[in-house]
Amino acid sequence: MKLKPAEIKVGRNDPCPCGSGRKYKKCCLDKEQTKPANLRDIYTSKYKIKFKESQDIDGIRTCGRLALATLDMVQENLQSGITTDAINTLVHDYTIKNGATPAPLHYRGFPKSVCVSVNEVICHGIPGERVLQEGDIVNVDVTPILKGYYADVNKTFIIGSPGEDAAKIVKVARKSLKAGMSMVQPGNTIGDIGWAIQRYAESKGCSVVREFVGHGVGFDFHEAPQVPHFGRKGEGIVLFPGMVFTIEPMINLGARHLKILEDKWTAVTKDGSLSAQFEQTILVTENGFESLTPYDL
Numbered sequence: 001m002k003l004k005p006a007e008i009k010v011g012r013n014d015p016c017p018c019g020s021g022r023k024y025k026k027c028c029l030d031k032e033q034t035k036p037a038n039l040r041d042i043y044t045s046k047y048k049i050k051f052k053e054s055q056d057i058d059g060i061r062t063c064g065r066l067a068l069a070t071l072d073m074v075q076e077n078l079q080s081g082i083t084t085d086a087i088n089t090l091v092h093d094y095t096i097k098n099g100a101t102p103a104p105l106h107y108r109g110f111p112k113s114v115c116v117s118v119n120e121v122i123c124h125g126i127p128g129e130r131v132l133q134e135g136d137i138v139n140v141d142v143t144p145i146l147k148g149y150y151a152d153v154n155k156t157f158i159i160g161s162p163g164e165d166a167a168k169i170v171k172v173a174r175k176s177l178k179a180g181m182s183m184v185q186p187g188n189t190i191g192d193i194g195w196a197i198q199r200y201a202e203s204k205g206c207s208v209v210r211e212f213v214g215h216g217v218g219f220d221f222h223e224a225p226q227v228p229h230f231g232r233k234g235e236g237i238v239l240f241p242g243m244v245f246t247i248e249p250m251i252n253l254g255a256r257h258l259k260i261l262e263d264k265w266t267a268v269t270k271d272g273s274l275s276a277q278f279e280q281t282i283l284v285t286e287n288g289f290e291s292l293t294p295y296d297l
Ligand code: MF3
Pocket: 103, 104, 105, 107, 108, 110, 114, 115, 124, 141, 142, 143, 152, 246, 248, 279
């Protein structure tokens, strides 16, 4: 995807592309440095956003296909009685067999190849001896590196038949991602995404985790910008074609607060309530978005 800066249109009443949260006309409209022709440079230098060209997008899409196939393979093997470490072995071996590298392994000291987060674990669960039980919900978050490109995707699965609470939180998390994705189009802002997610999740009596956010992705595991899953409409930077980032809302059945366990990774709900998450890697296109890790929501 080639960004065409000259064709970026920002209306006088649109949110200012500088991310101030004010209207363009009240902010940078008259300032030369945010004239549309210069926006790409600003986004690159000020916000460190790495725009993706069409060969990059092809690379991320191909990596995304492998990531999705990995989740399918995991799903086929999920059943009560298996340990989270068995899921790690499945993901690790499958990734290597397909010519890729698991990005989580040794990332900032993370000791395993996939994050596996059960029930009250919000994210960054370290695979280990925990045994999956009937009715558990389990998030599996995979990020292969294929030919230098990263794609980041996760789903929350249910083991056997779910209880009422499990069914609810998984559905609300799934629809939260869908609500966030529906806001992605050029001219909308990063804040619009979080606003839509928060509005939906809270309308269902659930809460949105704030300490972890979506992120730019593709050349690296975590790039600019950050993508909060809460916020106000019109806040944050404006979306442009060629941006690639994840949306990955973590939704709690109880309060939004979390604590981090002694292993320095595992994030759990402070009140012990269930938490679920869905994540896709999203490309902003001229007309809207394309998921580079598409699955039905
Ligand atoms: N995949 C997670 C994300 O969606 C990041 C995991 S970092 C790890 O951003 F080190 F725990 F793998």
